[in-house]
């Protein structure tokens with residue numbers, strides 16, 4: 001006999017937790033199904049541990065730019081202390097705190113692997129093999145996240161390389177690390193492990209890293225990686241991977257025939273939706289693919305409008321904050337309130353936590369032009385703003401705005417430099433709120449802060 005809920009959420013990462021909590025706060029009876037740890041990939045093997053590994057290096061780098069402090073610095077980071085801090089950030093891979101939160105939010109936690117078993121039905125297989133049948137009166141929300149993509153490179157799979165789990169969770173610093181990929185995960189973890197003492201080489205097939213951002217971003221981050229001692233190999237691919245025994249040395253053959261040797265190999269080559277073992281075929285969807293949704297987060301191609309997907313599982317924006325945004329909206333949609341996830345296409349912010357940091361929101365110049373926006377851009381060097389000299393000596397960075405000239409509103413912004421991750425929200429407000437440049441002229445930035453770059457950008461535009 002099936003247990004009945006108003007809503008069944010499969011997956012308790014940030015997206016699933018927030019979808020469930022929003023629906024429960026509106027008075028609905030919600031089951032939250034999780035096969036591993038409540039909190040999901042982000043809390044234990046992605047966002048939180050990677051930031052715990054990166055922040056000490058950034059602090060040291062800033063200190064080295066600060067007279068009176070840099071003279072005190074002796075030696076590199078204390079790797080043991082950083083790894084211990086990482087372990088605390090992931091609560092020792094224990095989700096008791098999250099379970100307590102979920103209970104407080106009036107969610108019924110169901111442990112086990114959830115699979116759709118036809119319309120509105122979910123079968124949950126527990127660790128003991130027993131199956132619990134759940135039935136949703138109103139909605140099922142898929143929030144199962146994503147898993148690493150392992151490209152078809154000879155010998156790669158058999159060599160059992162690191163993915164984001166070992167890449168954020170390793171208990172010791174490898175002497176030599178090779179990173180395959182040039183996206184956000186690759187650059188963040190290459191820098192983190194380099195600063196903890198590894199010799200690092202990063203292998204990227206394209207002409208620059210971070211290719212989804214404005215071109216200057218990839219150039220500056222690659223330069224920073226090189227400055228910290230990372231070997232950055234562009235327009236290069238791994239063609240073969242060999243390993244001497246289960247724990248042995250890696251030999252990575254590259255296009256052109258050169259080889260790299262390493263003690264650890266991190267694959268950071270993108271992710272795919274975790275929908276392969278989810279029973280989506282029982283409702284007419286393709287296993288293994290992202291669940292395509294409309295702006296109400298409703299799965300396309302499923303009759304009755306009862307199936308929703310949020311977070312990495314729908315492939316819209318593989319970012320925790322965007323998954324949580326979709327989750328809040330899906331809760332509202334299920335509660336019958338009007339909601340539309342328009343920020344996904346128009347105002348998605350992202351921070352890359354390298355040093356220099358990268359903050360971006362909305363469209364790049366290239367994407368805006370391709371979308372037919374009448375574009376004018378302005379750019380200003382952050383190092384020329386008085387606030388930069390207060391933060392440290394010789395700090396650099398760049399700020400760029402992409403403006404829709406017709407409407408006089410910003411459709412995209414990108415900043416690089418120290419602490420810009422905290423500055424990007426101002427740009428997100430301007431983009432999401434469609435604040436005109438003429439109004440922004442009266443949003444006066446304080447002196448002497450980095451935010452004064454806004455004033456310089458507006459002057460550069462012609463105000």
Ligand SMILES: Cc1cc2nc3c(=O)[nH]c(=O)nc-3n(C[C@H](O)[C@H](O)[C@H](O)COP(=O)(O)OP(=O)(O)OC[C@H]3O[C@@H](n4cnc5c(N)ncnc54)[C@H](O)[C@@H]3O)c2cc1C
Nearest residue numbers: 011013014015035040041046047114145311312318319320
């Ligand atoms: C190294 C790394 C660093 C990152 N850093 C950042 C960052 O700084 N900021 C940022 O915004 N994003 C970051 N991301 C992306 C971020 O981790 C994801 O966007 C986010 O975790 C997606 O949340 P989610 O809830 O959709 O999925 P997940 O966090 O993947 O959670 C899905 C949950 O569903 C469970 N599940 C899956 N299938 C089933 C099933 N069939 N039955 C029951 N349970 C199931 C899983 O066990 C998991 O707990 C990073 C990613 C990586 C790899």
Ligand SMILES: NC(=O)c1ccc[n+]([C@@H]2O[C@H](COP(=O)([O-])OP(=O)(O)OC[C@H]3O[C@@H](n4cnc5c(N)ncnc54)[C@H](O)[C@@H]3O)[C@@H](O)[C@H]2O)c1
Nearest residue numbers: 151181182183184185186205268269270271318351352353
């Ligand atoms: N700070 C953050 O917000 C943060 C940090 C880490 C990850 N994430 C998110 O997690 C997701 C996964 O990160 P990611 O860096 O793995 O993905 P990504 O899509 O950003 O980058 C994938 C990289 O792998 C390369 N690649 C893919 N297939 C390849 C192949 N066959 N051969 C050679 N190179 C190949 C691509 O060129 C690209 O450089 C991203 O969507 C990202 O936004 C976010």
